[in-house]
Amino acid sequence: PLGIMLGIECVAALHDAGERLRFPIEIYAFGDEEGSRFPLAMLTSRAVAGTLDAVPRDFDAYRQARHPGAFAYLEAHIEQGPVLEADGLALGTVTGIAAQRRFGIKVGGRAGHAGTTAMTLRRDALAAAAAMILTAEQEALAAGGDRVATVGTVTAGPGAANVVPGAAIFTLDVRAARDADCAALADSIIDRFGQIAAVRGVTLSVDALHSLPASPCDPQLMTLMDGALAGEGLRVRRLVSGAGHDAMILSALCPTAMLFIRCREGISHNPAESLLPEDADLAARTMLRFIKSLEDIHRA
Amino acid sequence: PLGIMLGIECVAALHDAGERLRFPIEIYAFGDEEGSRFPLAMLTSRAVAGTLDAVPRDFDAYRQARHPGAFAYLEAHIEQGPVLEADGLALGTVTGIAAQRRFGIKVGGRAGHAGTTAMTLRRDALAAAAAMILTAEQEALAAGGDRVATVGTVTAGPGAANVVPGAAIFTLDVRAARDADCAALADSIIDRFGQIAAVRGVTLSVDALHSLPASPCDPQLMTLMDGALAGEGLRVRRLVSGAGHDAMILSALCPTAMLFIRCREGISHNPAESLLPEDADLAARTMLRFIKSLEDIHRA
Incomplete structure (x- = not known):
């Protein structure tokens, strides 16, 4: 739930500061991204992206979940790999999903x-x-x-x-x-x-x-993410995601961006999965900076 | 349940003929010979043989199951292998269990x-x-x-x-x-x-x-079984059992004998397991002949 919590924290920070951006922000907690419970992975993000084609016609809830359109999608996630830890970096800009x-x-x-x-x-x-x-x-x-x-x-x-x-x-x-x-x-x-x-x-x-299919992240959004990292005084690092994410589904709806957060020993899908609280804090601040920078492209 | 049914049929035949032998006949339907439900196979025959050592002391039912002593144990079973079918024989005398x-x-x-x-x-x-x-x-x-x-x-x-x-x-x-x-x-x-x-x-x-351990059948009982086969006009055939049976446990209690019955294609532990009704009939008659012949050794 880290990605969801970070999104909520960003909106809370904007709210606390009395800031209103020129675009709405929606936070999604997608279900069963993993495909562990059902044969098809990323069921709910497919519904939102409108790509859940196999659903019977009368499943109205799925039809209604389809998003009317967005100009950007952001997803934060632990890296689930060892790259950032090996480089001594807390965060990285994701270039795309395998x-x-x-x-x-x-x-x-x-x-x-x-x-x-x-x-x-x-x-x-x-x-x-x-x-x-x-x-x-x-x-x-x-x-x-x-x-x-x-x-x-x-x-x-x-x-x-x-x-x-x-x-x-x-x-x-x-x-x-x-x-x-x-x-x-x-x-x-x-x-x-x-x-x-x-x-x-x-x-x-x-x-x-x-x-x-492989899902490349949007080049313009990657540039904004690099800027948010630099704005927090962090070294910019771009890396590919070996893991699938809802972002690859949402790319059918709009340009996507992802932020990776360092995790311990690259361990994931395992009770030993762990990250540093200060990395989560840095991620929230970087995301907030990224979200605000979206005003630059939304205005255009 | 074929082995149990054959035992019941033999006793029924003796009863219908008004015959009483000089020794009692007990029929046992042992549970979970396979060890499919519990980690230890042949649980109930071990209890009867008195070799279920791992049971806590206060499990009185297990203690009481121990048989006070018998002079012979007979078990009939489908071969679960292809030997008898290949030889065109309905029945065989088992020499021991692997x-x-x-x-x-x-x-x-x-x-x-x-x-x-x-x-x-x-x-x-x-x-x-x-x-x-x-x-x-x-x-x-x-x-x-x-x-x-x-x-x-x-x-x-x-x-x-x-x-x-x-x-x-x-x-x-x-x-x-x-x-x-x-x-x-x-x-x-x-x-x-x-x-x-x-x-x-x-x-x-x-x-x-x-x-x-491998469990050889009793030589004297094997000879009686050969005699029962011959008495039914069948060719005598001896063969080893690759499968475990309760007989290997009961060998701790008394001499054991086994009769194998031809099965289709040697298939067992499979819904396609099958035998001919006429073979089951021959088995019942051979078992009855064998049981009666036990009087020869019981008298001795």
Whole structure:
């Protein structure tokens, strides 16, 4: 909720100072950005951006969530990576968000008794999935650079200690700063999955859950963010986001900007996630400075 | 429930014929032989055999379940393997049950953001587990013969598509007809797990859930079973059981015998498990013949 709190603090500071800007400020707390609860990530920001196309026609609430239009979107977030900490910097200007593809993978083998099914006669769906999980890791390592592939969930079916798995289900998440790199890595991994399935005599089902293109931040807004950082006496640092954010969805609605805040050891999605209170304070002041500077472009 | 039904049918047949044998017949429907619901397999037969040592002293029901003594135990079961079907035989005399070891494996890595944690900096518990699952398969294949190793369940934690897994939990089941082969295979797999954990910088925890020695059936009872098969006009066939059965627990109480019944394609632990009604009928008649022949040794 840090990003939301920072937005509220900025508006509160403007209110306390009796300042009114020439444009309205809206603060959004989007739900399930992660796609952890529902198969589609960033559900609510999609609704606001008006890009939630798969919703049935009579879901009026989703239709009404569509924003009538905005001239800028700002999102603050911990970096979730080690770059700012390594550089000894509290804040950074985000240049854009990496492309992301996510898949649901199903492997179908043949369930059998763990004691009586000879190793050579097995069609073990989990062993096949294990080979695929390793392959995803190897392909991403071989691709190098900012390219990553992750299998975050897996289940074996029927799922008993003494049964050779007849089914395995897992997720595959692939990211890269450039769309082409992301697509190439995803394609090569899925190709290898197919080869493994063929060799092992198991079925493979690949469900493309979503494909989010790389989302560059707006150059003019990046310049304003650099200015806000400099205005607070901070060294300007620009960096790409390996993580997806609602900003990539909102870019369909208006130009976007993002501010990254240093976090401890780059740890995120983990109870050990942590940032310094003074960094949060600096972020609030930088955001307020950025928001005020929007008057320059809103007037134009 | 086939084994239980066959026992009931045999007693019903004796009752209908007005026959009373010189010894009592008890029919047991043991619970959770598989160890699918509780970490320890064959819980209830252990209670009857009096080998459920880990139960707290005040669990009187378990103490009272202990059998005061028997002179023979008979268990009928589908083969769960392809041997009888391949030989065109309905029934076979079991020579003994393979040794079995079961382990709970925990791998501890470091959870992280799937988009921002560089591949080279990951300590991915699931990727490590995947390497271990493949190793278990490879070691069992290399060992050959009747030796098998199975990973039937796996979960990744925290378990979201966009989080590098910080934990993975899976089961390992190892079996072989001879105790020494089973122990050697389990040891070599666990050794390899340790090597994988060391290379990948993840923690490894191995919990030995149970170790069941190979359980040979009683030679005298096997001879009686062969006689019952021959008495029904069937060719005598002896075979080992790769699957564990309550008989291996009851062998602590008294001599044991087992009758195997042909099943379709050796499929078991699977909804496609199937046997012929005429084979079940033959099994009931063979069991009745076997039970009556016990009078020969009970008199002695």
